[in-house]
Amino acid sequence: MKIIILGAGQVGTTLAENLVSEDNDITLVDNAEARLEYLQDKHDLRVVRGLASSPAVLREAGAPDADLLVAVTSSDEVNMVACQVSYTLFNTPTKIARIRQGDYLREKDKLFLPEVFPIDHIISPEKLVSDEVVRLIDYPGALQVAHFADQRISLVVCKAYYGGPLVGYAISALREHMPHIDCRIVSILRQDITIRPQGSTIIEAGDEVTFICETTYIKAVMSELQRLEKPYKRVMIVGGGNIGASVAKRLEHSCIVKLIERDAAKAMVLSEKLSDTLVFHGDASDQSLLFEEHIENIDAFISLTSDDEANIMAALLAKRLGAKKALVLIQRMAYINLIQGGAIDIAISPQQATISALLAHVRKGDTPNVATLRHGVAEALEVVIHGDEATSAVVGRKVSELKLPNGVILGAILRRNEVIIAKKDVVLQDEDHVVVYVSDKKIVPDIERLFQPSAFFI
Template identity: 45%
Template structure:
């Protein structure tokens, strides 16, 4: 596939890295020639220096025969103009834009073909906000991901000494769960190395375990298998930028929120935007300020400024002063890997979190969801099975009959996706309904047409092989 990426920032560079590794023809455009040179030294791609919103630059980048345009510059206006040019001048089939402005995101007609012609709008700030919210709901988790529009949850947790499964084989897990619940350990990482799980695999203290179950079962399953943490009640946010403000507004009705912002004008703006959150003007690395605001009583400290070093310093200080749990946004992947597990409980790479939603629109075959795991080292995919036994390599076949590459786990299937299923009650009158039936897979599970199949790839290079398995033959069309 021939792809043009506009913008060589964190998101653009991460997208380029992900797509180059899958043998796509990539051209990246940016006004910063030095930044492009650094990318060219690392990746096999073309680079064009110039304004992405001009026809001449797009033509130089190969827009006349491109398959996809991904506009992820820092400017909404540049991204929108580029998408319109891609459609009206160059007839590029698929156009993706990064957008921050709520005006464009809330009015779908503005993105329609007759207007700015954006096929898919990506708002990384909202994706990261949603991601952090899930981590707050599961404070014991390292990562929380949803599939099939929330029907299935995948949670990464650290195995601890004394846990019910630690020291035991995985095949004993069903004996620890209520009869009506089923779950699957999709993958294990031990000392940063993937351990392919089967029934005889023993869980060890310190293992990073990826546990998958139906959304209504994931919390009780976790309760059975590991020590649960006290639910979060008090949160301190360092940094009132786009993500910090979005998060505060989303959380303040359920949690006690304090926001530390260093810029006076921004702090005043935030104070007018929130309803219940307390806004503090100051420096999150100021030990005296943190102590005055009772950091030791906080359940969670979120370091969300735009500066990696400030986030690491503020998070480390908050932990030393007694905060129970610390999350920090860290743009540099090397930093995120280095700090996690020390004073910082979770280092979040914004580009790696947001890239999954974009990759789902780039991948071959019918890929409904993509999640980057362990900062891009692994991936979890939700693929829709099409065709029949004659045209598909997976439909009508048992899991054990399909030639999966080594390092691939088929964890679950969501079947009858259009069917509403009652999974619980909020009260005597209100039912909780979700779509589809969750099937935790075993070796003899048969894949049917229309199934949403959730696949875990312990190495990124396996993704292309899995996608090829789900591509249907010519006769299907």
Template identity: 50%
Template sequence: MNILILGAGQVGASLAEALVSEANDITLVDLDAGALAQLADRLDVRTVTGNAAFPSVLAEAGVETADLIVAVTQSDQSNLVACKLAHSRFAVPTRIARLRSPDFLDPTLLSTDNFAVDFALCPEQEISDYIGKLVEYPEALQVVEFAEGRLTMVGLRAYEGGLLVGKPIRAMRGHLPSGVDARIAAIFRDTRAINIDGDTVVHAGDEVFLLAATEHIRTVLKELRRMQKPVRKVMIAGAGNVGARVAGRLEGSCEVKLVESRPARAALVAGWLNRTLVLTGEATDETLLAREEIGSMDMFLALTNDDENNIMAASLAKRLGCRRVLALINREAYADMVQGGPIDIGLSPAQVSIGGLLTHVRQADVARVHSLRRGAAEALELVVRGERGSSRVVGRRIEELPEIHGASIAAVVRGGRVIIPHHDTLIEAGDHVVVFCTRKRYIAAVEKLFLPTASLLPGWFR
């Protein structure tokens, strides 16, 4: 696929990195020649320096032959203009835009007759929703949903003394109540995925991805981690777009304190919120945190636009007794470095946002994509199309499918019903199948497996 990415910031760079290894031709456009040069040194991509909203720049980037344009510059206006030009002047089949302002998230404005945006991504909203889930499941490192919320996958750290630690995976079923089923989709040990089966023993410290029907996930979580108290008191550092949205989401169920260093912004956000206490000050001020009783907080969320401030504020909050802390960190190297130390969760905004983009880029019929472990792994929800004569999966048991090393079918959703599959589970047309890929390089083979084909090639099945 020929893909044109406009904007070489965190989201554009992360998207290019995710797609360049999948036999795609990627061209990046940005005003920052230095940022493009760094990406060109690291990735097999073509780069063009210029304003992505200019027709001449788009033409130089090869927009005439593009299958897809992804406009993720820092400017909503530039993204909208680029999509409009891509449609009306260059006939690009699919157009995606990142839009920060809610004023632009109007289906009429984005229709083909206007700005011609097929899919609009609002990163701040996606990040706010994601953080809301982490507050809802405070024991989790990641929480993602599939099948319109019917299925939940939780990534968490197995702890010493947990019911399953030191025992084989198959022992989990013996602890679950009747009618409750779950699947351990993957285990990462010392940052590496390990091959698992029913006899695999869970170790303390393992990063485990657990999947179950959403109504059962709380019950299942007790298997691997001591359930923490529900989050009732939250302090947020930063009243920017993300911090203000998260405060608005949480203030109905939690006692929320929001710390903002800019007096004018603090006053503005205080007028938007109903039950949040907005404070003017620095979240790295130990005196302020102590005065506001940070030690009694269930969760501290460092959501400013400054990575270093977020790391410092979260580390300080943890030292002063806050039960769990999260830091929003744009630089992936920082996120990898700090998580697991004093900071419980280092969250990369780009990796949260990228799932929505990848959903519209994958070649198979993909309903949802979630980037996991800061891009190292992916979980895909694929819709099964075709019939036995034109599909490699329809009408076949899981044990009959060709083995793709590093990829496994973790769940099937059929007619709204969640099925935790076994080797003899039959795949049917219309099923939503969740596939966990422990490495990105396996994704192309998974897509090929689920794509309908006019005639099956010999050797696909044993």
């Protein structure tokens, strides 16, 4: 596939790194010459320097015969115009744009039409991060939750602790503990080493366990790995930007929400906009303010400013003063593994959330959802099977008969309205939605080829 990526920031660069290893023809466009030279030396891709929305630059980047344009520059306006130019002049088949401004998103049904701004898919990092934060609040104790197949199937990452009934026992004991609930444990991270789980694998305290199950049963499965935490009822949010305001709005009817904003004018606007949220003008690193607002009673402290260092320091202080959980927004990927799992419980990456959403549109075949997992190497994807026994390598075959690469596990299937755990004797059918766990993203092209129907398959 010939792909043009506009913008060599963190998202554009990470997307290029993900796709260049999958036999795609990648061209990266940006104004920063030094950064382009570095990326060209490091990866097998073309680079073009210039304004991303310029017809001449797009032509030089190969827009006339590109299959896909991904506009992820730091400017919404440049992204929108680039898609318009690419459509009007070069008839590019698929155009994806990152749009951040809420004003544009609120009018998206009128703006993003073929006759106005012809954008096929809109990616909004703010909405993606808000969704992720709310999911983590909904499932206390989870480190990551990703929904698939119309939210009927979920992948969950959580830590095993002493007190969990399965801790100290083999995975096979899960069936005895929960005879009426099916789930598939797909990965265990133990002391930074990934273990492929077998029935005889013993779950140990401290293991980071990734499992796939029907969404309804998430808490039941988690209760086997840890003592379930009580629902978060008292939440403190730092930062009244788009993400902070959105999270507060979505939580304020089910939780007691306090929001701290440093800018007085913005705090005033938020206090009028958020009817059930208590908004403070102040600094989250002010000990006296946190004490006054009873930080020791806060179930979840969520720091969502655009400043990584401020988020980290505020969360560390809040935990030291008694907050039960700390979630922080981190822009720099290098910080995430450094801080997560210590005093700070969860680091949320807008880049990772954005990449996951982009990959769902970039993957070959019918792939409605993709989730990049917490450490960035593994991936889970939802694939819709099409074809019959004559045109497909998977339709009509048992899971045990598939030639799956090492590190690939079929987790669960949504068939019409039924969720089925993909056991060895399950026979795959046309229109099945299959959630596949891939331990290494480099294997994804093999999975795409396996599930794509072919008129020449024998």
